[in-house]
Amino acid sequence: QVQLVESGGGLVQAGGSLRLSCAASGLTFSRYTMAWFRQAPGKERAFVSGITWRTGSTNYADSVKGRFTISRDNAKNTVYLQMDSLKPEDTAVYYCAASTAFSVLTTSRTYGYWGQGTQVTVSS
Numbered sequence: 001q002v003q004l005v006e007s008g009g010g011l012v013q014a015g016g017s018l019r020l021s022c023a024a025s026g027l028t029f030s031r032y033t034m035a036w037f038r039q040a041p042g043k044e045r046a047f048v049s050g051i052t053w054r055t056g057s058t059n060y061a062d063s064v065k066g067r068f069t070i071s072r073d074n075a076k077n078t079v080y081l082q083m084d085s086l087k088p089e090d091t092a093v094y095y096c097a098a099s100t101a102f103s104v105l106t107t108s109r110t111y112g113y114w115g116q117g118t119q120v121t122v123s124s
Helices: none
Strands: 003-007 010-013 018-025 033-039 046-051 058-060 068-073 078-083 092-099 118-123
Touching (some): 003 092, 018 033, 033 068, 046 078
Antiparallel strands (some): 018 078, 046 058
16 A cells, blocks of 8 residues: 655745655655645646656756756655745645656646655745
8 A cells, every 4th residue: 555654844934944844655666756746725726847768857936946856765665855935826735656767747737656745834
């Protein structure tokens, strides 16, 4: 049974940092492209960042480029999202997702496994 468990969310002031983690089990983690999505109240789930399993190449939404960094540790079956210079508009529930695709895809329907989400709140 596949499980993706996010952690690291919380309340932070604008300009601060958080590091999200997503621990995976029940799958061959090193063969999955991993991504982070987020969903703010009243909005659709949106792509944030992804990292491929094959080459480790990364992709970011324009809104987070230069502020967020995705990484993975295949030995720990974990993907991370380092979030710096946080803004109030980054407030959302952040979800981890896994896909067998070779490249990072930005549409949520292409990801077969999802975590339960972790809340990130950035105060102004």
